[in-house]
Amino acid sequence: MADNNDKPIRGAVSNDPDVPLSFPTTCRDCVVRSRAWFQPLDDDEVDAVQHYKSEHRVVKSGGHIVREGEACKELFTLFDGWAFSYKLLSDGRRQIVKVHLPGDFLGFQADLGGPSVCSIEALTDTVVCVFPRPNMMHMFQEQPKLGISLVWMTASDQMMNHEHLTSMGRRPARERLAQLLLELFIRVRDRTGSRDDSIYFPMTQEHLADTTGLTSIHVNRTLKELRQEGLLDITRRRLTIADIQRVQSEVGVDLERLTQKQRVI
Amino acid sequence: MADNNDKPIRGAVSNDPDVPLSFPTTCRDCVVRSRAWFQPLDDDEVDAVQHYKSEHRVVKSGGHIVREGEACKELFTLFDGWAFSYKLLSDGRRQIVKVHLPGDFLGFQADLGGPSVCSIEALTDTVVCVFPRPNMMHMFQEQPKLGISLVWMTASDQMMNHEHLTSMGRRPARERLAQLLLELFIRVRDRTGSRDDSIYFPMTQEHLADTTGLTSIHVNRTLKELRQEGLLDITRRRLTIADIQRVQSEVGVDLERLTQKQRVI
DNA sequence: CGTAAAGTTGAATTCTTTCAAACACGGTGG
DNA sequence: CCACCGTGTTTGAAAGAATTCAACTTTACG
Numbered sequence: 001m002a003d004n005n006d007k008p009i010r011g012a013v014s015n016d017p018d019v020p021l022s023f024p025t026t027c028r029d030c031v032v033r034s035r036a037w038f039q040p041l042d043d044d045e046v047d048a049v050q051h052y053k054s055e056h057r058v059v060k061s062g063g064h065i066v067r068e069g070e071a072c073k074e075l076f077t078l079f080d081g082w083a084f085s086y087k088l089l090s091d092g093r094r095q096i097v098k099v100h101l102p103g104d105f106l107g108f109q110a111d112l113g114g115p116s117v118c119s120i121e122a123l124t125d126t127v128v129c130v131f132p133r134p135n136m137m138h139m140f141q142e143q144p145k146l147g148i149s150l151v152w153m154t155a156s157d158q159m160m161n162h163e164h165l166t167s168m169g170r171r172p173a174r175e176r177l178a179q180l181l182l183e184l185f186i187r188v189r190d191r192t193g194s195r196d197d198s199i200y201f202p203m204t205q206e207h208l209a210d211t212t213g214l215t216s217i218h219v220n221r222t223l224k225e226l227r228q229e230g231l232l233d234i235t236r237r238r239l240t241i242a243d244i245q246r247v248q249s250e251v252g253v254d255l256e257r258l259t260q261k262q263r264v265i
Numbered sequence: 266m267a268d269n270n271d272k273p274i275r276g277a278v279s280n281d282p283d284v285p286l287s288f289p290t291t292c293r294d295c296v297v298r299s300r301a302w303f304q305p306l307d308d309d310e311v312d313a314v315q316h317y318k319s320e321h322r323v324v325k326s327g328g329h330i331v332r333e334g335e336a337c338k339e340l341f342t343l344f345d346g347w348a349f350s351y352k353l354l355s356d357g358r359r360q361i362v363k364v365h366l367p368g369d370f371l372g373f374q375a376d377l378g379g380p381s382v383c384s385i386e387a388l389t390d391t392v393v394c395v396f397p398r399p400n401m402m403h404m405f406q407e408q409p410k411l412g413i414s415l416v417w418m419t420a421s422d423q424m425m426n427h428e429h430l431t432s433m434g435r436r437p438a439r440e441r442l443a444q445l446l447l448e449l450f451i452r453v454r455d456r457t458g459s460r461d462d463s464i465y466f467p468m469t470q471e472h473l474a475d476t477t478g479l480t481s482i483h484v485n486r487t488l489k490e491l492r493q494e495g496l497l498d499i500t501r502r503r504l505t506i507a508d509i510q511r512v513q514s515e516v517g518v519d520l521e522r523l524t525q526k527q528r529v530i
Numbered sequence: 531c532g533t534a535a536a537g538t539t540g541a542a543t544t545c546t547t548t549c550a551a552a553c554a555c556g557g558t559g560g
Numbered sequence: 561c562c563a564c565c566g567t568g569t570t571t572g573a574a575a576g577a578a579t580t581c582a583a584c585t586t587t588a589c590g
Contacts, residue, residue, distance in 0.1 A: 087431045090517050095431040110420035117424055144409055147416065154419040155375035159382055161426045166352045166360040168433045169478025173578075204536060213434025215579055220538060236587085252355050437545075469568060480547055485570060501555095 048143050052135040059083075059122040066107050066120040074130050076106040081126030082202050085118040086210065096211040098157070099123070099203070101187055105153055124202045163253060168213050173222045176212045179251040181232055185241050186255055201239035313408050317400040324348075324387040331372050331385040339395050341371040346391030347467050350383040351475065361476040363422070364388070364468070366452055370418055389467045428518060433478050438487045441477045444516045446497055450506050451520055466504035 056079065059065050065076060065083060083100040097118060100106060109117050112133060131139075140147045160183075167176045188199045205223065209216040227233050231247050233240045241247055248255070321344065324330050330341060330348060348365040362383060365371060374382050377398060396404075405412045425448075432441045453464045470488065474481040492498050496512050498505045506512055513520070 085427075087427060089431070089435055093435050095434045097427045097430050108420065110417060110424050118427065140413075144412070147409070147412060151412065151416050151419060152375060154416060154423060155373065158419060158423055158426065159375050161423065161430065162350075162352060162362045162383065165362050165426065165430055165433065166354070168430065169360045169475075170354055170358050206536080210434075216537085217539090217580080218578055221578095224538085471568080481569090482548080482571090483546055486546095489570080 048139060049146070052131055052139045053129050054132050054135070055130045057128050057130050059126045059128060061122055061125050063122050064119060065122060065126070065128060066116050066118065068117065068119040069115045072107055072109065072112060072114070072116045073133055075108055075133060075136050076120075076128040076130060078102055078104045078106055079127040079129050082123035083120055083126055084123055084207070084211075085120050087118055094210050095213065096207065098160075099184060099211065101184075101191060103191060105150075108150070108154070123207070163255075173212070173214055173218055174225065175251055176214070177208065177219065177222050178226060178231065178247055179253060179255070180208065180212055181234075181239060182241065182244070182247050182251055183255050185239060185244075197242050198238050198240035201234060201237055313404060314411070317396055317404045319395045319397050319400070322393050322395050324391045324393060326387055326390050328387050329384060330387060330391070330393060331381050331383065333382065333384040334380045337372055337374065337377060337379070337381045337398065339397055340373055340401050341393040341395060343367055343369045343371055344392040344394050347388035348385055348391055349388055349472070349476075350385050352383055359475050360478065361472065363425075364449060364476065366449075366456060368456060370415075373415070373419070388472070428520075438477070438479055438483055439490065440516055441479070442473065442484065442487050443491060443496065443512055444518060444520070445473065445477055446499075446504060447506065447509070447512050447516055448520050450504060450509075462507050463503050463505035466499060466502055 054074075059081075061081075066072065066085075068088060078100050080102055083104075083106065084096045085098045085100065085106075086094045086096045088094050100120070106120055106128070107116070111117070140150070163179075163183075167179050171179070184201070184203075185199055189195070192199075203211075204216075205219045206216040208214075208223075209219045212219065214222070223234060230242070231250060232242075319339075326346075331337065331350075333353060343365050345367055348369075348371065349361045350363045350365065350371075351359045351361045353359050365385070371385055371393070372381070376382075405415070428444075428448075432444050436444070449466070449468075450464055454460070457464075468476075469481075470484045471481040473479075473488075474484045477484065479487070488499060495507070496515060497507075
């Protein structure tokens, strides 16, 4: 295993000098503390994961971690920064299907042998831990617990997906946006352990539009509405939600419950 | 293990006398041939699954297999008939998140210990194989391969979910509807092995509306449009698609690829 | 300081929903 | 056999939500 594993690379890329995502400070931590992985891993298992990792990789903002259609040769753990998975339509429009935060596991899909079904783009400058796919296969065979954690992750994503689906299908723009923003707010604070009422927030209105299925213009107007009602505010790459409960009731879904870590088996 | 396992219960409930879903004819087959389960199971594993099953259960059309909010004590394989998972909004509207066909595995979710996150309703009269949750846990521990198959299922659902999400977010009513209908058409024919250009189709326009995020009125108008263009037709509980390719190109997604069985690990 | 990217605003258009009213069909019971 | 009823489908007209097009302002950044 490479001997730079425990070398802190914190701050290698940083888009948020004042309130950094105090996430993994070494690659070992990256694996251990990642939301993606089932919590109670013993040292053996952690070592195993470390072993299968091939490298760190820096991907600049706007760059691609995975490209739809290309063979999926590697899997990733998002180590630092934000990213998102999206699908492109023939007319050039896109739909963002998931926003990734540090710790998320990227690139996994049903047909690992086939072409990637989504593109993954770096939203900020990012660092990812790279796991070559063949290694990964060994790993899951040798460490069944990690396979289980994979079930958990996927099932958990599924649940959030259903929530999004419901939102897109049956809720007006206001609620869709509020729900998305609240969800990200909670996810970030869960990871950083922060209790601050504002978070670093690198998504543009166009990203929000592509996530909620609206136009960036309509996102703009809706955001203005929400701001004027004092529900939330996005200024200069910061999202502020003063009263979570108020937004919560606006949204009508208990997102805090949904974003909790849950045990599968 | 109960000795009625190999007793054919085919036809116990039937909504489609002329072209029945020629699916499982015994419960053993139910497990073996289910889309839900990873293909190459050896006899040991099949026996194991049989062992953990507690019973068959008949659920009449409109009845609930799972109720959102209630503890999830059992998991199911849909043995015969159609069902769907949905979420209810506070204002009474609903979003169908997935339509289930015979062979699908129902009720699995990230938080197995907690309340169900979706309701599952029988669309036609149905028969389900019931697996008490504690049994299930044993099973996955003793038969790792089945755990793997679970990963595959969930990941595969995920992919379809992303497709729906994209459809709902970025496609007009025409394409959304066409995509849904084509998907179901393909899934049914895959399971039955049929080459017929029409399938039994029990969904009402309201079901279609709740799946695509439209109004049943708008579904009606859009369906009329699609019918007049000769793309597809729904009459008397039958969906006919004469030229799959034409609908395919209308939709712009290769659904046939997506609905294929794929190997995960 | 100048340029590109992101955000803002208005007006017109399009898509989708809402409300309201018929219509068709399959089953029930007289 | 037919009237009756409920569910599901169809249609029209009006209202509402979201998009498009187009221009303008602000912010970030070399």
